[in-house]
Amino acid sequence: MTENTPFLLYLEDVQKQYGEKIVLDDIDLAVKQGAFCTVVGPSGCGKSTLLRLILGQEQATSGRIFMEGVPIALPSPDRGIVYQRYSLFPHLTILDNTMLGKQLSVPFWTSLRRKKTARDEAMHYLESVHLGAHAKKYPHQLSGGMQQRVAIAQALIMKPKILLMDEPFGALDPGTREAMQLLILELWEAHGMTIFFVTHDLEEAVFLGTRILVLSQYYRHESASRESSGQGARIVADYPLNTRKARSTRVKETAKFGRLIQRIRYDGFDPEYRQDAREFNLKHTDSFITFTE
Amino acid sequence: MVEKKDMRRKLPVFFGLHAKLPRGLGIVLALLPFALLVIVYLTASDIRQKANPQDKLLPPVSKIAKALEKSAFTLDKRSGVILLWQDTASSLRRLGIGMMVSACLGFLMGLNMGLLPGIRGLSLSFVTFISNIPPLAILPILFISFGVGEVGKVMLIILGTFPLITRDIYLAAKRIPKENIVKALTLGASQFGVVYRVVFPQVIPRLIDTVRLSLGAAWLFLIASEAIASQDGLGYRIFLVRRYLSMDMIIVYVAWITFLAFLADLGLRKLVAVRYPWYSPRAEG
Ligand SMILES: Nc1ncnc2c1ncn2[C@@H]1O[C@H](COP(=O)(O)OP(=O)(O)OP(=O)(O)O)[C@@H](O)[C@H]1O
Numbered sequence: 001m002t003e004n005t006p007f008l009l010y011l012e013d014v015q016k017q018y019g020e021k022i023v024l025d026d027i028d029l030a031v032k033q034g035a036f037c038t039v040v041g042p043s044g045c046g047k048s049t050l051l052r053l054i055l056g057q058e059q060a061t062s063g064r065i066f067m068e069g070v071p072i073a074l075p076s077p078d079r080g081i082v083y084q085r086y087s088l089f090p091h092l093t094i095l096d097n098t099m100l101g102k103q104l105s106v107p108f109w110t111s112l113r114r115k116k117t118a119r120d121e122a123m124h125y126l127e128s129v130h131l132g133a134h135a136k137k138y139p140h141q142l143s144g145g146m147q148q149r150v151a152i153a154q155a156l157i158m159k160p161k162i163l164l165m166d167e168p169f170g171a172l173d174p175g176t177r178e179a180m181q182l183l184i185l186e187l188w189e190a191h192g193m194t195i196f197f198v199t200h201d202l203e204e205a206v207f208l209g210t211r212i213l214v215l216s217q218y219y220r221h222e223s224a225s226r227e228s229s230g231q232g233a234r235i236v237a238d239y240p241l242n243t244r245k246a247r248s249t250r251v252k253e254t255a256k257f258g259r260l261i262q263r264i265r266y267d268g269f270d271p272e273y274r275q276d277a278r279e280f281n282l283k284h285t286d287s288f289i290t291f292t293e
Numbered sequence: 294m295v296e297k298k299d300m301r302r303k304l305p306v307f308f309g310l311h312a313k314l315p316r317g318l319g320i321v322l323a324l325l326p327f328a329l330l331v332i333v334y335l336t337a338s339d340i341r342q343k344a345n346p347q348d349k350l351l352p353p354v355s356k357i358a359k360a361l362e363k364s365a366f367t368l369d370k371r372s373g374v375i376l377l378w379q380d381t382a383s384s385l386r387r388l389g390i391g392m393m394v395s396a397c398l399g400f401l402m403g404l405n406m407g408l409l410p411g412i413r414g415l416s417l418s419f420v421t422f423i424s425n426i427p428p429l430a431i432l433p434i435l436f437i438s439f440g441v442g443e444v445g446k447v448m449l450i451i452l453g454t455f456p457l458i459t460r461d462i463y464l465a466a467k468r469i470p471k472e473n474i475v476k477a478l479t480l481g482a483s484q485f486g487v488v489y490r491v492v493f494p495q496v497i498p499r500l501i502d503t504v505r506l507s508l509g510a511a512w513l514f515l516i517a518s519e520a521i522a523s524q525d526g527l528g529y530r531i532f533l534v535r536r537y538l539s540m541d542m543i544i545v546y547v548a549w550i551t552f553l554a555f556l557a558d559l560g561l562r563k564l565v566a567v568r569y570p571w572y573s574p575r576a577e578g
């Protein structure tokens with residue numbers, strides 16, 4: 001672990017407050033190109049907030065965020081986003097939704113001239129999410145799972161350096177959800193993407209990720225004076241996961257899988273059990289402090 | 294199957310929350326009030342005519358037909374034009390120009406106010422203030438400052454409708470989820486692009502809807518200004534013939550105005566349904 005390893009995403013002492021309330025406290029994080037980084041944590045701990053900060057939708061109260069060494073500013077095409085809802089534009093057909101990025105990123109007149117190429121490319125992406133047959137429909141005519149697939153294709157066409165996803169499968173039924181998990185893994189491998197994936201589903205996080213971050217406000221701070229309920233969330237655990245992804249969801253049934261989930265529950269979701277803040281950020285190879293066994 | 298049929302039979306045809314109108318009955322029910330109105334009118338008119346053949350208040354159908362014939366199909370001797378068409382053209386021109394200007398103005402202002410905090414800060418309270426001025430109360434001011442010609446009348450329509458359109462479009466633009474706008478930015482849209490290439494087309498059907506609902510007010514302002522100062526126009530004619538108690542003529546004109554308003558409403562509604570199927574998605578098969 002050296003300081004000059006080029007990180008794709010790099011957060012330094014990031015803190016976020018809403019008014020008086022500290023939501024995120026002292027977040028340090030480095031994500032390598034090609035990682036599938038999943039984020040879990042108790043409800044309301046600030047997962048979406050962290051994602052919005054990386055996206056540039058909101059600004060950190062203090063601390064800095066870099067993409068490939070450059071401080072991030074407002075939302076831009078190098079960071080794609082898939083929300084749980086509202087990722088699609090209701091007034092455009094599926095095809096138009098998918099090719100929108102190609103069109104918006106050039107002046108209006110140019111976009112008219114390049115419509116044909118944009119359309120072909122969009123069709124290609126739509127087929128990669130198995131939606132070629134629905135190109136002419138409007139979003140409201142599609143099921144939730146299909147809509148999310150369009151949203152993914154729509155983001156992918158911009159070839160973002162990192163794809164941010166906020167509970168993208170949260171509203172889907174279990175069957176669709178599993179199909180989507182396999183699809184996103186397939187796309188992740190095919191495009192060599194970097195993904196930052198927020199979910200409240202531990203199983204999903206462990207299954208998908210090459211690395212899992214646990215964000216939680218349940219930890220013990222060195223200064224005992226601070227009220228424990230009002231403290232901001234931190235990354236309380238950071239584990240590397242299987243990098244060669246299994247193609248089957250069967251792995252979810254193994255004992256090792258279950259043990260890891262138990263462990264993470266303990267780390268971040270149990271208000272009774274609190275780690276000491278000094279022990280954070282030590283468990284992953286990309287952490288800041290070199291970790292020796 | 295039998296059970297199912299029985300269940301269906303139990304749904305009431307007319308009464309209650311679960312009433313399911315058969316198609317035929319639906320049409321009959323819709324026409325019923327109209328038929329009643331006609332019957333009541335004919336009876337009342339008949340009674341009055343019998344009492345006094347000179348009665349002007351409720352003219353019989355034959356007189357109304359004659360008034361229609363005179364206004365819509367014969368050249369007026371004095372002016373050499375067919376009055377109804379002349380009046381309709383003048384009124385529709387005023388209404389059209391007024392609504393067009395107020396729709397464009399209201400749309401651009403509302404859109405920018407909804408999306409750009411700077412513009413919102415600058416104009417929201419002012420527009421709210423303007424929208425509270427009763428337009429008819431400043432009609433004299435308009436006539437004094439813009440003259441009693443076309444401009445004054447069109448200005449009244451604009452002033453009367455644009456604050457409402459602005460506020461409605463403002464709310465519609467503001468209702469667009471933040472996620473949608475951020476998404477557009479991550480797709481490479483410029484700030485200008487977000488406003489005019491992403492939100493603009495999403496708000497257009499709302500504009501058509503708002504214009505449709507504002508038309509009622511626009512007619513009111515049109516007729517009021519024509520009644521007060523004009524040489525032609527539907528409102529002018531109605532208030533002119535009122536002096537001779539020409540109820541027959543008034544009825545013809547009112548029916549015609551109602552028909553025009555109904556057509557405009559229907560046309561705009563159909564336009565939204567056909568051109569913007571995503572706007573109010575119905576359950577589709
Ligand atoms: N715009 C805001 N203004 C004030 N407080 C906010 C705002 N957005 C979020 N918060 C607060 O910040 C905290 C974290 O919210 P956030 O949405 O990031 O949580 P989350 O981990 O994504 O939760 P969930 O699992 O329910 O999605 C919450 O307590 C929330 O009330």
Ligand SMILES: [Mg+2]
Binds near residue numbers: 047048049166
């Ligand atoms: Mg969230």
